[in-house]
Amino acid sequence: MSWDVRFKAGVHLPQIGWWLDAHRAQSRSFVSHAHGDHIAAHREIVATRTTASLMRLRLSGRRRENILNFNESWTAELGTQFQLFPAGHIFGSAMLHATTDQGSLLYTGDFKLRPSHAAEACVAPRADVLIMETTFGLPRYVLPPAAEIENRIIAFCRESLASNITPVLYAYSLGKTQELLQIVGRAGLGVMLHAHGHRMTKRYEELGMILPPYSLLNEKNYAGYVIIAPPTSAQTPPLTWIHPKRTAIATGWAIDQGAKYRYGCDEAFPLSDHADFPDLIALIERVQPKVVYTLHGFAKEFAATLRARGVEAWAIGQQNQMELPISTNVGST
Numbered sequence: 001m002s003w004d005v006r007f008k009a010g011v012h013l014p015q016i017g018w019w020l021d022a023h024r025a026q027s028r029s030f031v032s033h034a035h036g037d038h039i040a041a042h043r044e045i046v047a048t049r050t051t052a053s054l055m056r057l058r059l060s061g062r063r064r065e066n067i068l069n070f071n072e073s074w075t076a077e078l079g080t081q082f083q084l085f086p087a088g089h090i091f092g093s094a095m096l097h098a099t100t101d102q103g104s105l106l107y108t109g110d111f112k113l114r115p116s117h118a119a120e121a122c123v124a125p126r127a128d129v130l131i132m133e134t135t136f137g138l139p140r141y142v143l144p145p146a147a148e149i150e151n152r153i154i155a156f157c158r159e160s161l162a163s164n165i166t167p168v169l170y171a172y173s174l175g176k177t178q179e180l181l182q183i184v185g186r187a188g189l190g191v192m193l194h195a196h197g198h199r200m201t202k203r204y205e206e207l208g209m210i211l212p213p214y215s216l217l218n219e220k221n222y223a224g225y226v227i228i229a230p231p232t233s234a235q236t237p238p239l240t241w242i243h244p245k246r247t248a249i250a251t252g253w254a255i256d257q258g259a260k261y262r263y264g265c266d267e268a269f270p271l272s273d274h275a276d277f278p279d280l281i282a283l284i285e286r287v288q289p290k291v292v293y294t295l296h297g298f299a300k301e302f303a304a305t306l307r308a309r310g311v312e313a314w315a316i317g318q319q320n321q322m323e324l325p326i327s328t329n330v331g332s333t
């Protein structure tokens with residue numbers, strides 16, 4: 001069987017009837033991790049225990065959960081063997097490796113090769129067909145060394161607190177909040193979390209992650225603490241009651257000039273849970289694929305970069321700027 005890979009609000013493998021991170025409810029979907037754009041009310045899922053648990057926190061309803069440990073094999077339709085590998089993006093995030101006797105396919109979901117303080121270390125196995133996220137698929141997206149970013153974040157918090165100003169770090173509730181908590185908490189600073197992030201962080205602990213102390217944001221007693229809150233909460237109470245404050249956003253897009261003005265913050269730190277450009281290239285070297293499909297962000301541009309390096313690559317879900325006709329049915333032998 002050659003792999004038929006299609007895209008329509010998620011990746012679809014019609015030959016075996018499975019979707020990968022379908023955006024809309026489907027009968028069967030692999031769920032790589034519990035971020036909002038990767039979950040929907042599917043009838044049956046394959047996921048890690050951590051992802052299934054976080055998904056339950058964010059999405060009501062019942063579904064059949066096929067829970068896989070990393071490296072464990074599971075037989076899907078037509079004898080296809082599914083195996084999950086850590087994606088390094090957030091806690092529990094996984095890549096799906098699917099094998100038939102004709103060849104293998106690896107779907108990365110969101111991933112990061114650099115170590116994270118709040119996710120398992122990424123392991124990317126070899127595969128014939130690679131479907132990868134390419135959020136930061138332009139050469140200018142090279143993140144600074146982790147220690148440099150972390151020292152800047154800690155210095156921002158310490159300097160603010162020394163001036164009796166409350167530092168507020170804006171970051172997504174799931175993943176980035178816990179990574180920031182590890183960075184700031186391990187530096188010995190007290191941390192208060194917005195209710196959304198607090199809920200996710202408690203679940204991280206229930207699932208076995210060891211974290212520094214933290215408490216729920218108390219709008220009357222926040223002096224001396226670092227506050228971590230989702231960017232969407234910036235214009236609403238209790239964040240609007242925190243005064244005086246200095247704000248910072250933690251995002252890979254901070255690489256772009258003027259990011260802090262675009263986000264309306266005093267600072268922008270390039271802390272990302274996605275692969276940067278060198279990570280994307282390193283993944284290709286690890287997986288050694290015969291064909292690559294790119295997804296998200298600069299997918300078209302990254303596919304063109306790969307073709308220029310002699311790797312067959314196609315952006316899916318987007319128009320390719322192509323010199324060759326597109327075939328969606330690519331043999332994997």
Ligand SMILES: [Zn+2]
Pocket residue numbers: 033035089110
């Ligand atoms: Zn994600």
